[in-house]
Amino acid sequence: MTTLVDVARKANVSKMTVSRVINHPDKVTDELKELVYQAMRELDYHPNMIARALVDKSTRIIKLCILEDIDTTEPYYMNLMIGIAKTLDLHQYSLQLVTRKNFDIGNCDGYIITGMREQDVDWIKNLKKPVVLFGENRYGFDYVDTNNKAGTYILSQLALEKGYQHLIYVGIDSKESFEYSRESGYLQQVQEKRMVPELHRFDNHSHLAEEFVEQNWDKIPKNTAFICASDRLAIGIERGIVRCGGKIPDDFGVTGFDGVFLNQVASPKITTIKQSIIEMGSACGENLLDKIESNEQQGALVFEPKISFGGTLRE
Amino acid sequence: MTTLVDVARKANVSKMTVSRVINHPDKVTDELKELVYQAMRELDYHPNMIARALVDKSTRIIKLCILEDIDTTEPYYMNLMIGIAKTLDLHQYSLQLVTRKNFDIGNCDGYIITGMREQDVDWIKNLKKPVVLFGENRYGFDYVDTNNKAGTYILSQLALEKGYQHLIYVGIDSKESFEYSRESGYLQQVQEKRMVPELHRFDNHSHLAEEFVEQNWDKIPKNTAFICASDRLAIGIERGIVRCGGKIPDDFGVTGFDGVFLNQVASPKITTIKQSIIEMGSACGENLLDKIESNEQQGALVFEPKISFGGTLRE
DNA sequence: ATCTTCCATGTTATCGGTAACAGTTTATTC
DNA sequence: GAATAAACTGTTACCGATAACATGGAAGAT
Numbered sequence: 001m002t003t004l005v006d007v008a009r010k011a012n013v014s015k016m017t018v019s020r021v022i023n024h025p026d027k028v029t030d031e032l033k034e035l036v037y038q039a040m041r042e043l044d045y046h047p048n049m050i051a052r053a054l055v056d057k058s059t060r061i062i063k064l065c066i067l068e069d070i071d072t073t074e075p076y077y078m079n080l081m082i083g084i085a086k087t088l089d090l091h092q093y094s095l096q097l098v099t100r101k102n103f104d105i106g107n108c109d110g111y112i113i114t115g116m117r118e119q120d121v122d123w124i125k126n127l128k129k130p131v132v133l134f135g136e137n138r139y140g141f142d143y144v145d146t147n148n149k150a151g152t153y154i155l156s157q158l159a160l161e162k163g164y165q166h167l168i169y170v171g172i173d174s175k176e177s178f179e180y181s182r183e184s185g186y187l188q189q190v191q192e193k194r195m196v197p198e199l200h201r202f203d204n205h206s207h208l209a210e211e212f213v214e215q216n217w218d219k220i221p222k223n224t225a226f227i228c229a230s231d232r233l234a235i236g237i238e239r240g241i242v243r244c245g246g247k248i249p250d251d252f253g254v255t256g257f258d259g260v261f262l263n264q265v266a267s268p269k270i271t272t273i274k275q276s277i278i279e280m281g282s283a284c285g286e287n288l289l290d291k292i293e294s295n296e297q298q299g300a301l302v303f304e305p306k307i308s309f310g311g312t313l314r315e
Numbered sequence: 316m317t318t319l320v321d322v323a324r325k326a327n328v329s330k331m332t333v334s335r336v337i338n339h340p341d342k343v344t345d346e347l348k349e350l351v352y353q354a355m356r357e358l359d360y361h362p363n364m365i366a367r368a369l370v371d372k373s374t375r376i377i378k379l380c381i382l383e384d385i386d387t388t389e390p391y392y393m394n395l396m397i398g399i400a401k402t403l404d405l406h407q408y409s410l411q412l413v414t415r416k417n418f419d420i421g422n423c424d425g426y427i428i429t430g431m432r433e434q435d436v437d438w439i440k441n442l443k444k445p446v447v448l449f450g451e452n453r454y455g456f457d458y459v460d461t462n463n464k465a466g467t468y469i470l471s472q473l474a475l476e477k478g479y480q481h482l483i484y485v486g487i488d489s490k491e492s493f494e495y496s497r498e499s500g501y502l503q504q505v506q507e508k509r510m511v512p513e514l515h516r517f518d519n520h521s522h523l524a525e526e527f528v529e530q531n532w533d534k535i536p537k538n539t540a541f542i543c544a545s546d547r548l549a550i551g552i553e554r555g556i557v558r559c560g561g562k563i564p565d566d567f568g569v570t571g572f573d574g575v576f577l578n579q580v581a582s583p584k585i586t587t588i589k590q591s592i593i594e595m596g597s598a599c600g601e602n603l604l605d606k607i608e609s610n611e612q613q614g615a616l617v618f619e620p621k622i623s624f625g626g627t628l629r630e
Numbered sequence: 631a632t633c634t635t636c637c638a639t640g641t642t643a644t645c646g647g648t649a650a651c652a653g654t655t656t657a658t659t660c
Numbered sequence: 661g662a663a664t665a666a667a668c669t670g671t672t673a674c675c676g677a678t679a680a681c682a683t684g685g686a687a688g689a690t
Contacts, residue, residue, distance in 0.1 A: 001372075003676055014640050019678060029638065049421070050368045051676030054645050057316075059365060061409050078393040085412035092421050094376050096409040097400035106364070106407050318646055329670050334648060344668070366646035369675050 002043040011039035022047060049092050061108040062088055062288060063096045068115030076258075076277060077114075080134060083281020084112060091289055110288045116141075118175060130291040134284050136177045136300070142291065144284040144301045148178045148257075151273040151305035152185030155255040156227050158271075158307065160193060162314040164225035164253045170209055170237060171229040173201040182229045182257060204229075206236030213240025222246075225253030225313065232256075234270045238312060254312040268311030275303070317358040326354035337362060364407050376423040377403055377603060378411045383430030391573075391592055392429075395449060398596020399427060406604055425603045431456075433490065445606040449599055451492045451615070457606065459599040459616040463493045463572075466588040466620035467500030470570040471542050473586075473622065475508060477629040479540035479568045485524055485552060486544040488516040497544045497572060519544075521551030528555025537561075540568030540628065547571075549585045553627060569627040583626030590618070 008015040013032055020028050021036040028036075039045075049060055064084060066077060085095050096108065111127060113120075114134035121139050124131060133143040156167055169186040172179050183199065190197045202208040209228070213220070213236075228234035234256030238248060246252045248268065256272035283301050291298045323330040328347060335343050336351040343351075354360075368375050379399060381392060400410050411423065426442060428435075429449035436454050439446060448458040471482055484501040487494050498514065505512045517523040524543070528535070528551075543549035549571030553563060561567045563583065571587035595618055602613045 001676095005676080015676090016640065016678080017638090020639085023678080027638075032639085048369075048676050050365055050374060051645090052678075053365045054363075054369050054647085054676080055678045057645075075390065075393070078390070078396075081393075081396065081412060086417075089411065089413060089417050089421070094409045094411040094421075096404065097396060098404060102401075102404050106404070106409075316646095320646080330647080331649095331671080332669060335669085338648080342668075347669085363646050366675090367648075369646080369677085370648045372675075 001048070002045045003048065004045075006043055007036065007039045007045050010043060011035040058109050059107045060093045061096050061106070062093050062285070063098045063103070063108045063111050065098050065100065065103060065111060065113045066115055067100060067113065067117070067120060079277035080114065080281040080284075083278035083283075084285045085281075086278070087282045087285030087289070093285075093289065110292050112284055112288060130288060130295075132284055132288040132291065132298075134280070136181060136302075138177050142287060142298050142300060144280050144287060145178065145303070146273065146275045146280070146305050147302045148181035148305075149185035149188070151257060152182045152227055152229075153189050154185075154305065154307065155257075155271070155273065156186050156189035159225035159227065159253050159255060159313060160189070162225075162249075162253065164223055164314075166198075166221060166224040167195065167227055168220075168224060169197065169199045169227050169229075170212075170233050171199060171201045172204045172233070174204075179229060186227050202233065204232050206232050206239065209233040209236025210240040210243070211236075213237055214244060217244045217246075220252075222251045225255065228254065228256050230256060231258045231270055231272055234272065234312070238268075238270065249312050249314045253314065271310040271313045272308050273305045274308035275305075279303070316363070317360045318363065319360075321358055322351065322354045322360050325358060326350040373424050374422045375408045376411050376421070377408050377600070378413045378418070378423045378426050380413050380415065380418060380426060380428045381430055382415060382428065382432070382435060394592035395429065395596040395599075398593035398598075399600045400596075401593070402597045402600030402604070408600075408604065425607050427599055427603060445603060445610075447599055447603040447606065447613075449595070451496060451617075453492050457602060457613050457615060459595050459602060460493065460618070461588065461590045461595070461620050462617045463496035463620075464500035464503070466572055467497045467542055467544075468504050469500075469620065469622065470572075470586070470588065471501050471504035474540035474542065474568050474570060474628060475504070477540075477564075477568065479538055479629075481536060481539040482510065482513070482542055483535075483539060484512065484514045484542050484544075485527075485548050486514060486516045487519045487548070489519075494544060501542050517548065519547050521547050521554065524548040524551025525555040525558070528552055529559060532559045532561075535567075537566045540570065543569065543571050545571060546573045546585055546587055549587065549627070553583075553585065564627055564629045568629065586625040586628045587623050588620045589623035590620075594618070 004015045004018050008018045011018065013036060017028060017032060018036050021033050025033060053060055064081065081095065081097070088095050093109070096106070108129060110130040112132050112134060113124060116124065116133055116135060116137060124141065131141060133141045134145070136143055136145040136148060159167060167186070167190055169183060171183055187197055200212060202212065226234070226237045228237060234254050238254050241248055241252050241254070248254060254270060256270040258272060258275060280303055287298045287301055319330040319333050323333045326333065328351065332343060332347060333351050336348050340348060364375055379396065396410065396412070403410050411421070423444060425445040427447050427449060428439060431439065431448055431450065431452060439456065446456060448456045449460070451458055451460040451463060474482060482501070482505055484498060486498055502512055515527060517527065541549070541552045543552060549569050553569050556563055556567050556569070563569060569585060571585040573587060573590060598616050602616055606613045
């Protein structure tokens, strides 16, 4: 492996000059810089990150901590990791997957945390390394997320444009920030149109939504669209309607949120918000690395939602 | 952060002695060792992996390279990563997720490769760091996998015990080693019972298996069990049988292989081989780390298959 | 023309460990 | 009991980089 010294020898300069060419190129004359660059090229030199890390007491490790139960069937986290890993690789950082349990084993330069709930706030506040959350929050932590409010807002709008006359919101029964945002997107749309909002909340299981439809079938008028906070709930609603003999999308509309896996087994497919988790993961990594290098708050990174058209809203 | 020198000072020895207590404890007297251990405890000392890595030119990075298309809906790779990460964490290694494209960016101490095909063999042979494959192979590479042959063998056996009188094997149309093994497990069972084998092969898509059943429905006698090389194919067979009016499990049996995701949406659930990918991932990590530290071939690690009972074979 | 000041470069020490060698003590041998 | 081997422990150099300080020469000030 070629080292700084090899390059220095070849370029006839001290190794410090080489180091400077890499880290503070403005402090070296163009002439020498050219020599050094050439030597680096000829020797195919790549700085040894380990040595550098030893000096500046860094680790070049980023820990990804998934606080939710990850034993799910969703490719969500896989995509997230792929996205993060992609960025980190480019900057020669490596990704370490940890759980709350082995969180403190080994050092790192920063954290990406996802699935944060209220109870985790203090813990996160006390972390001594930069943190970026994946998922919006209202505690001032930097984060990356889809614009949740805009998502339900535009889906509600679309449903109304398609002529559905009642909009029922089916939310997740949790106090997480994204849920509030999704609710408020629906509410805003409904209020702008001077309609009466109707909200229901369940744990995020399709069968609960399905039961809800079955038990309230007689009270649900035709021409209703359900704006759901997740694809999972949307699938449940869809199944409930089908089972009760309702016609989708002619008499009833359904929209979801997520666009990851479940959408692929539903029939017809749910019209939903598509989130490019990979892309968002990349952004997450970049945000964190910027933060590490600049030591400054980077702010939130919000992705504008895109509708993924399925067959659960009229054409 | 406490260092070797801090510990040495506290224990009144040289830092070399502390280093030896950690790496070659047999070369230090018990008396000093005790002193050092105590100092380490009191100071909560943890060796700096970066410094160590600088000396022995290691990186403490393991690259996981997934050669197949990972944009699937299976949680398979997620589980694999969780398993690997678990072990690596314990040994203060970190996991880097790479694709063939960015494979060479940055150094590492070893590779875990999955999804290898014939065309990758030469490339893998030329890698200069230890490699463990996830998935069996016949090129002499160390690997971790389920005992594929035993899997179809015991499923075939089970089907026969349940009284099905014909066994049809539905395989994946590929030349990968695991497929050969699964075929041979079926074949061995069938031959032991002096039955006539019947094999069909398709790309690993459920609809192909489904079409096969529909097109050959009249030729398939009652009391047949289908031994499938994947859950995906099994689901297709199941759907085909249901669509043609066949009764599962009374008149027809179906078994799969994998037990990861698809099993959860099938109705009835497929009787299949359950693979604990997480556990296998851990084993993979351990195997590789042993190899790195001992510099010796570790051999294959084969997990014995376990049947996951669904509703596609008679009670 | 001499004294600063500034800028580009080189030298030294350091990060936290480990290997190789040196020195010291204890045990073994004849 | 002196010579020699064996067993510990300490010293020094080094891994590959960077920061802080030292040096030397050119430009600017007086």
